[in-house]
Amino acid sequence: MKSYVTNFLGYLKTERGLSPRTLQAYRRDLEQLLVYLGAEGIDRPEKVTQHHVRAFIAQRHRQGLSGKSLQRLLSAIRSMFRWMLREGFAEHNPATPVRAPKSPRHLPATLDADxxxxxxxxxxxxxxxxxxxxxxxxxxxxxxxxxxxxxxxxxxxxxxxxxxxxxxxxxxxxxxxxxxxxxxxxxxxxxxxxxxxxxxxxxxxxxxxxxxxxxxxxxxxxxxxxxxxxxxxxxxxxxxxxxxx
Structure with a gap:
């Protein structure tokens, strides 16, 4: 899975031109996902299910991550799997049906990559x-x-x-x-x-x-x-x- 994350980050840098700070946030979020999936014995995109994504988000929620941070984390996962679908590396996006807890907030001044x-x-x-x-x-x-x-x-x-x-x-x-x-x-x-x-x-x-x-x-x-x-x-x-x- 690590190679897919690396290639996705390369896509965000070269094709979407994201800033170093934004890329670092994506890298941090997706590396946390890799740690979780590794502990579950998952090493291929097709093995990742919505259950895994939901359980990972729940784990981070229990660890004290805010609703806003959870939304960002889920957005990064959705974006990566959407890219995998386009490139033919995955057959489905397991993050699509998953929803993270929401934090009360006004309409955002920016849109996330997802x-x-x-x-x-x-x-x-x-x-x-x-x-x-x-x-x-x-x-x-x-x-x-x-x-x-x-x-x-x-x-x-x-x-x-x-x-x-x-x-x-x-x-x-x-x-x-x-x-x-x-x-x-x-x-x-x-x-x-x-x-x-x-x-x-x-x-x-x-x-x-x-x-x-x-x-x-x-x-x-x-x-x-x-x-x-x-x-x-x-x-x-x-x-x-x-x-x-």
């Missing part, structure tokens, strides 16, 4: 879905403000170097990196972009009528996908922006 993964895992079977995927990936990858993303022009995007130049508050320009997955999503959107916009249109994201996309449309589309993906809470651009690592 929730982000659930939101971004949308079917890109229509041009609009391809556009929306690119929007959400760019929010998460680069932390752009809503207004910056809505007014983004193709001349500001350099996918070769993986950078986007944006003009923010105070009319100040800054360069922000674009992650590999976000860059791929933008390339896919570029392929179908001409179906909506005339060639002289400079804006990256446009409506079905070919006009620059409105901020309220972006907000509505993110809410649409959050509901479509069965998200348990309200999702809006500000959350995506502040969830990028």
């Amino acid at each position: 929730t982000i993964g659930q939101l971004l895992d949308i079917p890109c079977d229509t041009p609009l879905a391809i556009r929306d995927k690119a929007i959400m990936e760019l929010f998460y990858s680069s932390g752009l403000r809503l207004s910056e993303l809505a007014t983004l022009r193709w001349e500001q995007v350099d996918l070769g170097s993986g950078m986007v130049t944006v003009t923010g508050k105070g009319n100040r320009s800054r360069m922000v990196p674009v992650g590999r997955i976000a860059a791929k999503a933008l390339l896919e959107w570029r392929k179908v972009w001409a179906k909506f916009a005339p060639l002289e249109e400079p804006h990256v994201f446009v409506s079905q009528r070919g006009n620059p996309i409105a901020t309220r449309t972006i907000q509505a589309r993110i809410r649409h996908w959050a509901q479509r993906q069965g998200m348990p809470q309200s999702i809006y651009p500000h959350l995506l922006r502040h969830s990028f690592a």
